[in-house]
Amino acid sequence: MLYQLCIVGLIVLSTRGWDEALRNRSFRRRHSRSLPSPSPSSSSLRNYRSSHTATGIIVDDDSDVIERPEQEEEHRKWRQGENDFLFDEEPYFDVAMNPTYTAYLGKEATLTCIVHAAKSDKSVSWIRSRDLRILTVGRYTYTSDLRFEALHQKGTTEWTLRIKSVQHRDAGNYECQITTKPIKTFRVNLKVVEPSVEILGAPDLFINRASMINLTCVIYHSPIPPAKIEWFHNNKSISYTSPRGGVSVVEERGEITSSFLLLQNATLSDSGLFMCRPRGLQVTSVNLHVLEGEYPAAMQTNSSTLRTSSQHIAMFLVVTSAVVNNHAMLAL
Template sequence: MVFKDKILVRMVVLSMFASMGFSRVKRHGDTQTYSESDNEMEPLIIDRGPYFDKSASKNVTALVGKTTFLGCRVRNLGNRTVSWIRHRDLHVLTVNRFTYTSDQRFSALHNPQTEDWTLQVRYPQRRDAGIYECQVGTTPPIGHSMFLSVVEPITTLLGGPEMYINKGSTMNLTCIVKHSPEPPPSIYWTHDQVEINYDSARGGVSVITEKGDITVSYLLIQRATEKDSGKYTCHPSNANPKSLTVHVLNGEYPAAMQHGGQLRLEYPFAVIFMSLLVTMGTP
C-alpha cells in the first residue's frame, strides 16, 4: 500500500513539472534534475524574509557610567533597514548606522561581514533603564524588544566608619560588594592610601575573597599594633571604593569613647560603670 502511495505522489509531481513546461528528465547517478531545453532548473528556495536570532539578542545589565551594548542579530535582512527604538518615549535612536537623537551617547555599530546590529550606550545612567526595540523595516515592521537594566554596585565596609580594636588582636576588615552584574575582577586594599603588600616583612597580613552574586573580601591582620592604625580602603575594580578608620588601642585600659555624638562604652569598663549606677540607685 505504501509503495502505491509513493508511485501516486511521484506521478503527481511529474505532472506538475510537465504542466510548468519541463518536458525532460535528466539522470545523474541516483539523483534527478528537471530541465527545460538544455538548462537545469535551479533548486526551489523559499524566502521567509528577515527574522531575529533571539539566542543572540538578550537582556543586558549595565554598570552606571560604563559603556554597554545591546545586541541584535537579524537573519536574512536583505535590503531592509534596522532601527533602534526606545519604548519610554517611542524615540527612534538610530536607523542603520545613523544616529537620530541629539543624545550622542547612543550610536549604532554594524560590521557588514556580520548580521549583528548593536546599540552602543556610553555613560549609561539609571534613567536609561527600560525597554529598547530592534526593529526591521518590513511591511509591516517586525521588532524584537530587550530590557536594559542599569545598576550601581554598592560597596560596604562592616564596622565603619570607625573601628576600635585592642593591640595584639587580629584585625578583620570585611568588604561587601552588592548589585554588581558580575563579580569584580579584582579587589585591592590600601592603608593610608598605600596599597597593602601581603608579602611585606611584617607578615601576618592576608586577603580572602569570595566571589559571587554578593562578593566579600576579608582583610586579616594578625597581632595588630599601633602602627596598624589608620585609614583602610577597599577598592573593587567595578564599584566605588569604601573606607573606614581603625584605632588600635592598648587593651589594658579600655575606656569610654565619644563616637558619632553617642557615648560608646567598651567592656569591661561598661559593665563596671553600669554596676556603679545600679549600686548608687539602690537605697
C-alpha cells in the same frame, strides 16, 4: 433549353465545392492548435541564422520561437522573481538573543539584535521605549545624542546599538524592530550599575583585646578589578611590612573583588578609623573598637554580623598564619 440546364448544373457543382472548401478550412482552424507545428529544416534554420545574425535574433533548433537576447534576459528575471515570490521567507529574530544587558556607569554598552532573512539593511531599527524615540535605522543614527551609534555590516545578521559613556538615564527598555506587516519587536532591558565599595560590618566594629582582627573590603560592579587596594589606619598606610607586625593582606579578584586585612593579637592601639582605598574608586571606612573583656550585650549584633560575613574566608586564615610564620623564620 439545354443551355439553361447546363448553367444550373454548373451553379450547383460550384456551390457544393465552396461548401466543402469552407468545411475543410473550418476544420483546420479548430484543430490547428492541437496539431504539432512542422519543424523547420536544418537548411532553412541555417539560412535564417545567417540572414539575421546582424540583428541579434536567436532561433532555437527545437522550436520556432525567436527571441532577442534582451528579451530572454527579461524572461529569466521574471521567472526568478516568480520563484522568489513563491518561496519568500519572512524576517525573524534569532532565538538565542539576550534580553538583558548590564553596563557600567561611564563605560560603553552594546545592544545586539540578530535578524535573519532581512529584506534590506534599513529594515531593522532601534527604538528607546520610554519616549519612543527612533535611535537608529539600519546603519544610520537618527538622534542628536552623539553617544548613540548604529553598527551594521552589509550582508550580516547583526544590528548593534552602541552607547558611549553610559549614564544612569540610559537604563531601561529598548526595542529592536523589523519593518514587516505587522511590525515585529524584540525588547531588551539595559541595567546601569556603578562600582561601589564597602567594608563589611561598617560603620562600627567591636572586638576583644588579643583576638584576631578581620576587616573585609568588597568592591562591586567594577568593570575590571582595581590595580591596587590600599589599607589605612588613622590615615597611615598599613601592610604586612608595617612596624606593628602580624599584618596580612589577602585579595580575591573577580566579578566581585575582596580584600581581607588580618591583624593578629589585637591591642587597644588598634582602635580607630580603618580605610579601604581601591585605586580609581571611592574610599570607604569603618571604626574599630578594641575592648577589654567580653562584649556588652548591645554590641553582640555587629560582632555576630562580622563573624557571619567572614566565614567564607576561613581558609585564608590558615594561609595567613603560615605566611606570618615564614616571615618570622626568615627574620631569624
